[in-house]
Amino acid sequence: MDGDSYTEVYANTAQDSATPQYFDLPGTIARYAKLHCVDNHGDHFYLRVNEFELHGHVYQSDAGSGSDAGDNFNQATSISLGSHSGYTYESRDPCDWYKFNMTFGEFIEVTMTPPTGSDHDLYLYDPLGNMTANSTSYGDATEHIVYETNSTGEWRILIHASEGKGEYSFTVTYADTIHVESIDFKKTNPKLDVKVTIYDDVGGSVPGATVCMNITYPDESVHSVSEVTNEDGIAKYTITPLEQGTYIVIVTNIEKDGWIYDPAANVETSDSYTV
Numbered sequence: 001m002d003g004d005s006y007t008e009v010y011a012n013t014a015q016d017s018a019t020p021q022y023f024d025l026p027g028t029i030a031r032y033a034k035l036h037c038v039d040n041h042g043d044h045f046y047l048r049v050n051e052f053e054l055h056g057h058v059y060q061s062d063a064g065s066g067s068d069a070g071d072n073f074n075q076a077t078s079i080s081l082g083s084h085s086g087y088t089y090e091s092r093d094p095c096d097w098y099k100f101n102m103t104f105g106e107f108i109e110v111t112m113t114p115p116t117g118s119d120h121d122l123y124l125y126d127p128l129g130n131m132t133a134n135s136t137s138y139g140d141a142t143e144h145i146v147y148e149t150n151s152t153g154e155w156r157i158l159i160h161a162s163e164g165k166g167e168y169s170f171t172v173t174y175a176d177t178i179h180v181e182s183i184d185f186k187k188t189n190p191k192l193d194v195k196v197t198i199y200d201d202v203g204g205s206v207p208g209a210t211v212c213m214n215i216t217y218p219d220e221s222v223h224s225v226s227e228v229t230n231e232d233g234i235a236k237y238t239i240t241p242l243e244q245g246t247y248i249v250i251v252t253n254i255e256k257d258g259w260i261y262d263p264a265a266n267v268e269t270s271d272s273y274t275v
């Protein structure tokens with residue numbers, strides 16, 4: 001650093017001028033600046049930045065907060081849902097805590113991509129401080145948690161640098177969920193079409209979802225079948241030939257990569273048709 005260029009700051013505590021002191025110095029590229037006492041005016045020690053020492057730190061603005069995210073549960077930094085980035089360092093800043101509001105019964109999804117070549121892990125805590133889920137893959141693999149919240153309040157995540165340092169990115173969102181919107185029948189002798197319509201949590205139809213169902217025939221035999229939804233979100237299964245009596249359809253599961261089946265959102269889970 002240029003010896004003529006310096007910044008003056010002051011601290012409220014007396015420091016031994018013979019020993020360099022380290023202070024947060026927001027707005028600089030260094031997290032810490034090395035300071036020496038140069039003068040004493042009354043109750044303030046005026047300190048002069050003699051040099052910057054990076055110590056592996058950079059100026060942090062975790063999740064756009066302007067500083068380092070809190071180092072423990074109680075000091076968690078508030079964030080909104082969405083995508084963020086932050087900075088960690090295994091030996092000096094291993095813990096970044098964030099908090100956000102969730103209501104009971106929401107499906108929360110958190111993904112975190114560690115700095116290349118590091119190993120960071122992801123933990124989810126409920127408002128009471130219980131760890132409810134974690135993702136602790138080896139190396140710099142992306143960590144991923146999906147969890148159905150069981151209480152309303154401030155939920156928290158801990159991003160922990162178990163190895164390495166650098167910038168990580170993470171996203172906190174509601175998970176994409178799917179549910180049964182309707183079960184319909186269409187009879188055209190000699191067959192009966194069962195149509196199960198699958199919607200997402202914002203009311204859109206979901207193509208490519210595998211719908212598993214148990215169909216009880218009039219003779220009380222149970223047939224486990226599965227069909228994939230078309231572009232209108234409809235899975236169609238055809239029963240033929242038909243017997244006289246009642247067919248009962250129960251949806252047992254819906255599967256689609258990256259999506260969560262939320263049975264509680266089903267408009268109906270079973271329906272029947274009498275031939």
Ligand SMILES: [Ca+2]
Pocket residue numbers: 060062068069086087088093095096
């Ligand atoms: Ca940090």
Ligand SMILES: [Ca+2]
Pocket residue numbers: 068069070071093094095096097
């Ligand atoms: Ca931190």
Ligand SMILES: [Ca+2]
Pocket residue numbers: 119120121135136137138139140141143
């Ligand atoms: Ca990991």
